[in-house]
Amino acid sequence: MRGLTHRAVDRRAALPTGTTSAYFRTRAALLTGLVTRLVQLDQAELQSTAEQLAPLHTADDLVNGMTLLARRRLTGEGRRRSLARYACAVESVRDPELRDILVPRENAGREAVRTFLTEHGAPDVETRTHTLLSCIDGLIFDRLVSGGEVPREALEGLVTAALR
Numbered sequence: 001m002r003g004l005t006h007r008a009v010d011r012r013a014a015l016p017t018g019t020t021s022a023y024f025r026t027r028a029a030l031l032t033g034l035v036t037r038l039v040q041l042d043q044a045e046l047q048s049t050a051e052q053l054a055p056l057h058t059a060d061d062l063v064n065g066m067t068l069l070a071r072r073r074l075t076g077e078g079r080r081r082s083l084a085r086y087a088c089a090v091e092s093v094r095d096p097e098l099r100d101i102l103v104p105r106e107n108a109g110r111e112a113v114r115t116f117l118t119e120h121g122a123p124d125v126e127t128r129t130h131t132l133l134s135c136i137d138g139l140i141f142d143r144l145v146s147g148g149e150v151p152r153e154a155l156e157g158l159v160t161a162a163l164r
Helices: 006-012 019-023 027-052 059-074 076-092 096-102 108-119 125-146 152-163
Strands: none
Touching (some): 006 019, 006 027, 027 076, 059 076, 059 108, 059 125, 059 152
């Protein structure tokens, strides 16, 4: 987070010095802009992932979707965005405005999980949806730090637990 400066953004974007500060006058505004953009990109990714998947009829379908999402968040641009998202999450501990922006939102992925759990008779669907998605997020964080992919068996175990 220390490296996030107006000047650094100008350099990285190959913009004339001062361009970023013309749009984001303060560091707080720059950080808010960054977090807002990360959320927009995440929402678009979740929508795209949901559209690429067949309807979720079986637990295996749901695991396949979670595997695809985890892979996207651990490689390439998704990895850079994930690292930035976690850095911003830590920063949001001291900044309620950032925290409000980062709060999980309704999206196609969340709705697909909720619908799947409902159709399969899971009790307390809202809590289980939140728990399942939080656990997946934790597995992704673990793999960002330690390397490797999220094990399919771990995702299968989470889905099995959510359906109990």
